[in-house]
Amino acid sequence: MSREAQIPAALDVAPDNAVPASSNPHPGHAAAALPHAPRLALPEAVVARQLRWEYALPIGLVHLAALLACLPWLFTWAGLLLFVLGVPLFGQGINLCYHRLLAHRSFSVPPWFEHLLVILAICSLEDTPIRWVTTHRLHHVRSDEQRDPHSPLVSFFWGHVGWLLFLNRDTHSLTAFQTYARDLAGDRFYRRLESVPWLSLAIYVAHALLLAAAGAGMMLLAGGDRNAAVQMGLSVLVWGVLLRTVAVWHVTWSVNSLTHLFGYRSYDTSDNSRNNWLVGLLGSGEGWHNNHHHDPTSATVQHRWWEIDLTYYAIRLLAAVGLAKEIVPRREQRAAARS
Numbered sequence: 292m293s294r295e296a297q298i299p300a301a302l303d304v305a306p307d308n309a310v311p312a313s314s315n316p317h318p319g320h321a322a323a324a325l326p327h328a329p330r331l332a333l334p335e336a337v338v339a340r341q342l343r344w345e346y347a348l349p350i351g352l353v354h355l356a357a358l359l360a361c362l363p364w365l366f367t368w369a370g371l372l373l374f375v376l377g378v379p380l381f382g383q384g385i386n387l388c389y390h391r392l393l394a395h396r397s398f399s400v401p402p403w404f405e406h407l408l409v410i411l412a413i414c415s416l417e418d419t420p421i422r423w424v425t426t427h428r429l430h431h432v433r434s435d436e437q438r439d440p441h442s443p444l445v446s447f448f449w450g451h452v453g454w455l456l457f458l459n460r461d462t463h464s465l466t467a468f469q470t471y472a473r474d475l476a477g478d479r480f481y482r483r484l485e486s487v488p489w490l491s492l493a494i495y496v497a498h499a500l501l502l503a504a505a506g507a508g509m510m511l512l513a514g515g516d517r518n519a520a521v522q523m524g525l526s527v528l529v530w531g532v533l534l535r536t537v538a539v540w541h542v543t544w545s546v547n548s549l550t551h552l553f554g555y556r557s558y559d560t561s562d563n564s565r566n567n568w569l570v571g572l573l574g575s576g577e578g579w580h581n582n583h584h585h586d587p588t589s590a591t592v593q594h595r596w597w598e599i600d601l602t603y604y605a606i607r608l609l610a611a612v613g614l615a616k617e618i619v620p621r622r623e624q625r626a627a628a629r630s
């Protein structure tokens with residue numbers, strides 16, 4: 292299925308024939324900040340009295356449980372290694388799969404592999420594919436306007452995590468799913484994830500138990516006693532799952548908050564997006580967010596040699612082994628190819 296057929300035309304937020312996003316003639320030099328970035332009111336569709344317990348509880352509980360990492364007894368080098376490697380690896384479920392593959396269709400993969408990547412994404416407990424994509428596409432359509440579901444121009448806290456905690460009728464309704472994620476709603480796997488509310492949580496818990504059991508099993512195989520195995524299993528659970536989940540959350544949330552407030556602007560986009568080196572580094576390239584808003588369709592956000600985009604390198608790696616196809620190049624290359 293072509294990309295055009297997958298993404299409703301009205302939602303193709305940066306069609307190739309769009310007016311070029313008024314490129315800064317001196318990218319990287321002029322700060323190109325908006326003349327004023329006014330404070331925004333909460334989106335009108337937000338019901339501020341309606342806390343979403345199904346989000347607030349897991350977010351609170353996982354944060355609290357991750358604090359167990361402060362206990363010296365739960366520290367192991369294996370747990371630390373799993374944390375350090377797990378953030379970029381499991382983060383790809385969000386960056387590569389939810390964002391560039393599902394939300395923007397910047398490349399394509401076979402359906403079975405796409406579903407496998409979605410399961411990897413669910414291991415970061417960020418939302419179902421249909422909900423994540425609905426929110427993100429609305430963000431691009433209404434970026435830093437009042438209807439933006441998570442603009443930090445309301446407040447830093449709102450843009451970072453507050454938006455997750457309250458009902459927003461613009462993003463949490465069947466109409467919204469049909470409007471912004473119609474292509475995904477046509478997939479039985481994604482509909483099932485949507486219709487069975489506990490399925491995502493079950494996948495997350497299953498992967499956590501599996502990793503913890505693998506850690507304990509490895510310790511037993513290495514000759515450790517039962518106490519050492521329990522310690523290793525819990526260390527993997529706390530460092531390799533809970534703390535990693537919290538880190539991936541904050542990296543993703545920082546793309547919504549920090550990169551719409553702090554950093555440099557290479558392009559005069561109509562929003563307040565920024566290129567932020569810290570989020571670029573921690574988020575495997577997702578922090579080059581002004582580049583992304585300038586050209587959301589492109590598979591790469593690396594516009595300079597030092598704007599390292601690990602997510603794009605992962606897409607190229609998938610292409611090298613025959614799994615990724617139809618990789619969308621940058622707007623300039625698309626225009627050159629047409630002329």
Ligand SMILES: [Zn+2]
Binds near residue numbers: 580
């Ligand atoms: Zn943005």
Ligand SMILES: [Zn+2]
Binds near residue numbers: 390394395431583587
């Ligand atoms: Zn995007």
